[in-house]
Amino acid sequence: MRKRYTQAINEALFEEMERDPNVILFGEDVELAIFGDTRGLYERFGANRIRNTPICEATLTGMAVGATSAGYHVVLHMMFSNFLYTGFDAIANQMAKLRLMTGGQLELPITILAGYGGGRSNAAQHSDSPHPLLMNLGGVNVAMPATPADAKGLLKTAIRGRNPTFFLEASGRGGDSGDVPEDDYTVPFGKAAVRREGRDVTLIAIGTMLKPTLAAAKRLEALGIDAEVIDPRTLVPLDEASILRSVRKTGHAIIVDEARDRCSAASHIAAIVADKAFSALKGPVKRVTVPDVAMPYAPNAEARVFPNEEGIANAALALLRPVAA
Amino acid sequence: MALYERMLLIRRMEEKLSIDSAAGVLPGAVHLYIGQEAVATGVCMQLEAKDWITSTHRGHGHYLAKGGDPNSMMAEIWGKRTGICKGMGGSMHVADLSKGILGANGIVGAGLAIANGAAFGAQLRGDGRVVVCFFGDGASNQGVFMECLNVSTLWKLPILFVCEHNQFSEFTRAEQVTAGQIVDRARAFGIHTAVVDGNDVAAVWQATGEAIAVARSGAGPCFIEAQTYRIQGHMEFEKELLAGGKYRELEEIASWRARDPIERWARSLLGSGVASQGKLDEVEARVLRAVNDAVAFSHASAPADPELVFDLMFAGQTP
Numbered sequence: 004m005r006k007r008y009t010q011a012i013n014e015a016l017f018e019e020m021e022r023d024p025n026v027i028l029f030g031e032d033v034e035l036a037i038f039g040d041t042r043g044l045y046e047r048f049g050a051n052r053i054r055n056t057p058i059c060e061a062t063l064t065g066m067a068v069g070a071t072s073a074g075y076h077v078v079l080h081m082m083f084s085n086f087l088y089t090g091f092d093a094i095a096n097q098m099a100k101l102r103l104m105t106g107g108q109l110e111l112p113i114t115i116l117a118g119y120g121g122g123r124s125n126a127a128q129h130s131d132s133p134h135p136l137l138m139n140l141g142g143v144n145v146a147m148p149a150t151p152a153d154a155k156g157l158l159k160t161a162i163r164g165r166n167p168t169f170f171l172e173a174s175g176r177g178g179d180s181g182d183v184p185e186d187d188y189t190v191p192f193g194k195a196a197v198r199r200e201g202r203d204v205t206l207i208a209i210g211t212m213l214k215p216t217l218a219a220a221k222r223l224e225a226l227g228i229d230a231e232v233i234d235p236r237t238l239v240p241l242d243e244a245s246i247l248r249s250v251r252k253t254g255h256a257i258i259v260d261e262a263r264d265r266c267s268a269a270s271h272i273a274a275i276v277a278d279k280a281f282s283a284l285k286g287p288v289k290r291v292t293v294p295d296v297a298m299p300y301a302p303n304a305e306a307r308v309f310p311n312e313e314g315i316a317n318a319a320l321a322l323l324r325p326v327a328a
Numbered sequence: 329m330a331l332y333e334r335m336l337l338i339r340r341m342e343e344k345l346s347i348d349s350a351a352g353v354l355p356g357a358v359h360l361y362i363g364q365e366a367v368a369t370g371v372c373m374q375l376e377a378k379d380w381i382t383s384t385h386r387g388h389g390h391y392l393a394k395g396g397d398p399n400s401m402m403a404e405i406w407g408k409r410t411g412i413c414k415g416m417g418g419s420m421h422v423a424d425l426s427k428g429i430l431g432a433n434g435i436v437g438a439g440l441a442i443a444n445g446a447a448f449g450a451q452l453r454g455d456g457r458v459v460v461c462f463f464g465d466g467a468s469n470q471g472v473f474m475e476c477l478n479v480s481t482l483w484k485l486p487i488l489f490v491c492e493h494n495q496f497s498e499f500t501r502a503e504q505v506t507a508g509q510i511v512d513r514a515r516a517f518g519i520h521t522a523v524v525d526g527n528d529v530a531a532v533w534q535a536t537g538e539a540i541a542v543a544r545s546g547a548g549p550c551f552i553e554a555q556t557y558r559i560q561g562h563m564e565f566e567k568e569l570l571a572g573g574k575y576r577e578l579e580e581i582a583s584w585r586a587r588d589p590i591e592r593w594a595r596s597l598l599g600s601g602v603a604s605q606g607k608l609d610e611v612e613a614r615v616l617r618a619v620n621d622a623v624a625f626s627h628a629s630a631p632a633d634p635e636l637v638f639d640l641m642f643a644g645q646t647p
């Protein structure tokens with residue numbers, strides 16, 4: 004059945020909280036839910052399972068770590084991903100490190116939800132895509148579902164898992180719609196999806212970048228370029244094998260990421276491709292990312308720095324048709 | 329009369345924004361200050377031009393009360409290059425350093441530490457400046473509030489904390505997430521505190537006068553808790569976002585409308601004979617002209633210059 008992205012997340016939360024009484028959820032304004040993803044949970048599960056918290060991110064992330072000691076799987080909703088920054092100590096110093104530092108004694112079954120990304124004139128403090136920062140911490144998983152079906156399946160995997168996972172959701176009014184299976188399914192971590200098969204160039208699209216990338220692939224098709232589109236789905240763990248297999252086939256790689264360019268997921272993947280598929284490459288590995296600036300508010304300025312269909316198609320043309328471009 | 333005109337300007341500017349937001353023509357989200365005007369106005373009318381303020385995501389009122397230009401605020405919210413931040417910040421980020429407005433902020437609680445730092449700078453410079461930090465009841469639950477009370481008390485910083493208790497953090501009632509009375513947190517530090525009716529502009533003005541005198545004398549920080557009410561939603565468009573979800577009753581909103589700070593002040597001005605209805609009408613006409621001018625200015629302005637993004641990121645350095 005076709006469902007909206009937010010609805011898919013909502014269903015995963017409902018089903019997992021129904022399945023396992025040890026799943027608890029808290030965060031700022033989760034009872035009424037501005038994004039809609041936690042709507043109805045309070046009415047169903049009550050204050051012992053889901054709770055509105057004060058605005059105190061530094062405490063919330065720390066409490067997520069602490070509550071696991073009592074055997075709970077904590078789902079923490081951080082609203083906009085920019086608010087991860089105000090809660091960053093317990094993320095970077097505790098969550099990402101304590102398992103190792105306690106000699107493996109501490110289990111940290113934590114799922115953190117946060118909406119990311121720009122494109123809606125929310126200005127720089129509500130538009131970041133902080134996955135590169137999280138990837139660099141080492142001890143946390145990073146999931147970035149691009150479709151409603153993956154949102155549901157990956158969230159279930161996160162909640163059934165034993166490790167801290169950041170589940171970054173595409174911000175926006177309910178997200179796009181897509182088919183969501185009816186059965187109780189999960190989507191494994193570390194397994195990329197091939198969204199479109201092609202021979203000429205591999206486009207690796209992260210999270211929300213899937214949509215403009217598929218549109219660019221269509222545009223390229225009309226120009227006689229057959230693009231393969233890979234959606235990594237999780238960045239930690241990363242399905243290197245699928246990416247490398249595709250690049251070895253096409254000989255060209257472009258990574259599309261809405262993070263700022265410097266030390267982005269795109270630059271990380273580019274490094275892996277250059278390292279491990281060097282001999283298959285017929286040209287440089289390219290990145291389509293946001294320049295190293297804060298997201299401006301004005302729609303025209305935001306559009307200037309935001310990756311789009313045309314920019315992605317042009318990057319491919321520059322690689323494959325250097326003269327024409 | 330000056331208090332009246334300033335409050336009315338804030339109200340009419342925001343009513344216009346509310347209409348435009350409902351029509352879906354504004355680029356981003358707006359958080360309106362309607363119902364709280366007496367706080368920003370009563371406080372800022374006690375300040376000197378050199379004094380600084382920090383503000384919140386609900387910052388239009390603070391900006392206008394401190395003397396920010398309505399034209400460049402309107403243009404900012406419309407994403408124009410004539411905006412006070414050149415269209416780079418928008419509604420949640422209006423700032424005018426030349427007027428002592430260090431900026432609205434999208435991060436709840438961020439203004440607290442920025443104000444503390446500004447007060448530290450002012451103290452080191454010995455320039456007699458006072459810094460006012462506006463923040464909400466929701467923000468008072470950030471740990472940084474306690475940290476700032478501690479540092480500012482220890483170092484006797486010239487800062488006035490103004491907590492605007494408007495009863496809500498987004499869609500959550502204050503009593504659900506805020507333990508005790510916020511003023512008691514400040515009292516624990518032994519500093520000058522006051523609790524005022526935030527819908528009574530004269531009371532706010534008076535309490536601020538006393539607090540500012542303390543802060544300017546070098547005796548250290550002060551704290552005011554202003555009790556008020558957010559008449560509009562947390563943000564415009566909230567009905568659509570909440571899809572029927574409800575967190576307060578219409579009767580409650582109506583009961584606070586009956587305590588509207590602007591009408592209340594108008595009645596008081598008329599009652600005491602300070603102003604006639606004719607004078608108030610003149611003010612109304614002047615304010616409406618200012619709002620229309622701001623709209624016209626904004627509409628006549630060109631969109632933001634996208635290339636500026638690359639110039640503005642660093643001083644003298646490309647990103």
Ligand SMILES: Cc1ncc(C[n+]2csc(CCOP(=O)(O)OP(=O)(O)O)c2C)c(N)n1
Nearest residue numbers: 086386434435436464465466467496497498
């Ligand atoms: C660090 C941070 N956490 C959460 C938010 C989301 N948020 C925006 S406004 C708000 C409520 C703020 O309440 P309060 O401080 O009382 O100010 P009010 O909105 O009532 O004026 C929240 C939770 C944010 N902007 N920044």
